[in-house]
Amino acid sequence: MNIRYVVELSRAERVELRALVSAGKAYARKIKRAQMLLAADLGVSDVRIAATLSTGTSTVYRTKRKFVEGGLGLALHDQPRPGSGRKLTGKEEATLVAVACSAPPLGRARWTLELLAGELVRLTDHQQLSRETVRRRLHEKDIKPWQKRMWCIPKIDGEYVARMEDVLDLYAETPATDHPVVCFDETPTQLIGEARIPIPPAPGKPARYDYEYRRNGTANVFVFLDAHRPWRHVKITQQRTVFDFADCMRDLVDTHYPTATKIRVVLDNLSIHTPGALYSAFPPEEARRVLRRLEFHYTPKHASWLNMVEIEIGVLVRQCLDRRIPNVATLRNETAAWTTQRNLAGERVRWLFDLTRARGKLGQSYPNTIPTVEHRAA
DSSP states (O other): OOOOOOOOOOHHHHHHHHHHHHHOOSOHHHHHHHHHHHHHHTTOOHHHHHHHHTOOHHHHHHHHHHHHHHOHHHHHSOOOOOOOOOSSOHHHHHHHHHHHTSOOOTTOSSOOHHHHHHHHHHHSSOSOOOHHHHHHHHHHHTOOTTOOOOOOOOOOSHHHHHHHHHHHHHHHSOOOTTSOEEEEEEEEEEEEEESSOOBOOBTTBOOBOOSOEEEEEEEEEEEEEESSSSOEEEEEESOOOHHHHHHHHHHIIIIIOTTOSOEEEEEOOOTTOSHHHHHHHSOHHHHHHHHTTEEEEEOOTTOGGGSTHHHHHHHHIIIIISSOOOSHHHHHHHHHHHHHHHHHTTOOOOOOOOHHHHHHHHGGGSOOOOOOHHHHHO
16 A cells, blocks of 8 residues: 655754755765655655656655654665675785786786686685676775886986076076077877778767778977967978988077077987087088077986976877878978967966976985085084
């Protein structure tokens, strides 16, 4: 027989339920049950409550029944559900962690859930274990043996600190047209053509392209970035050689900054980024002419992140190069359009890492200060 349960809340219960609903920090299911009880207390029918809260009338009925029979706590909270116990003991879970953090079996690049389950069966008395059991236990321990993260720990010595603070000083300077600071670097990109013509998107349908493609070689993308004004330039070459680097430096002097007295160039320690590259590419007189107006400032080894242009290259890759570009001509057109848009929009890199922050974050790693003559005498 369908019993009609009448909800009559006390003043304290109304205050508690209203606070629960207005706070909005509980589980959605709990908040919805509180709303059902408040509405039922006002005499709203089950059908209307269900329609308002987008739920079923049976759910409203069960919530009211739990309140009448067991009180507010029973109506709001789920009771523990029966289920099987944990299949792995504490010792077996420790064994799983130890195996997952060890080297994978011979012939395998990494541990998988299936491999871990099989290894645990071999090491314990279990006849079988599912990959889901292994996955849940690893998730609890926050262990992901199939993931790897590359890192590089630089040696912070006097040379590292000197180069870092030299670059940061350049970024902190007042902009000067006769002594500009230009960050320079390059990135390779693959030229990929379509095997079949892609299908453009339509309402309700995403764009589609074939998984097959044609590899048309590679190209190199040189990027110049002014550290103090919204200007960048992209140059595309087939290769990355000393001749290409030398041409970029001559372009910087003769084309991009023809009136500058001295151009300070921030760059990394790649083997072609040297003054000698210009002597390899040009006659001595020409190389000397270009170098007289250049001043190279190198970032520390394993610290190319100090080069501001790395951020700009990341934007270039995300906004322009993250797609299939079939040939050098298309690559030049696309990067030229991207460069023009960025320059006209006045986009700049917002650099926040200065000397104060560097010494605050890395100060403990700085090499010990050599005592002065006065200190040694004392």
